[in-house]
Amino acid sequence: MENEKFVITDNLQATQFQRFLNWFVDLIFIYILILSLGTTIILIALAVDNFELSNWVKNMSKSEIGVYSLIIAFLYYWLTEMYFSRTIAKLITHTIVVNSDGSKPAKKTFFIRSCCRFIPFEVFSFLGSVPRGWHDVFSKTYVVKKRELLNVRKNQNKLITDVM
Template identity: 65%
Template sequence: MKNTTFTITDNLLATRGQRFLNFSIDLVFLYIIILSVGTTIVLIAEAASKFAVSAWVETMSKEEIALYSVVIMILYYSLTEIYFSRTIAQLITKTVVVKKDGSKPDIKTFVIRTLCRFIPFEPLSFLGGTPRGWHDTFSDTYVVKKKRLAKSEATEKVFLRINC
């Protein structure tokens, strides 16, 4: 059972530098995934003699490319955060997404986080007072330093055992 007295404090939050690095690394991975999936579709279509599909992919309009990219982004952010509570970038920077009590958010919360990323200028929103973006605020989640979170939770458990 999760301790409801534990709460995320400012010293656990990922820094602005980590948040910017997360954003940048995720963009690189998204770009690689978008290109890889598109190239794979073309290669499979050509190998299966489905040249119409291959020609369509190669002549996609800007709107079709944007829709395709949005679908890949939704899948990337949703799946990585739902299954691991972190994206590839957050794995590299040793940060993790949690709720206020330090527990893992539910699927609905991760979907809200993902959809909020499409708000215009949202990537700049974490530059304000605390390094929390709109996708954090609207989904009531926090990106924290994983090791500090674990250490704080362990300290809280020891404190409760001694005082209870």
């Protein structure tokens, strides 16, 4: 029993509905961040009489808005998952990002995971029977139900101590 290694099973993984809800809620938060940060920049620029910066933000081209939005989205995913192993949506759905052994992934893993989110059509990749997206597969991570993971880990530790 003590040589057995913990692995994430399908029943611990987040459901398709949870994954969809995570994507949708995070998208709303990212949109709010994009608008809030743009407005904040304009207000700060106006407060310090920097009308060039204010005008530039107000008149950004579609490609500039796209790059700005991608940077905000990348930072949102990378920073929230790196520090908390979850985004705001994952907090709401009680899910968390882990390695295959249930441990917290490394910073580099979260970086890879965040980069992979921008692969074209990646958003549809988690719609399989086991909802695991390309950003999960390439970073070797799993999105799991936090409570179930903690219960299984607690029960496993109890079994190990009972045997000893």
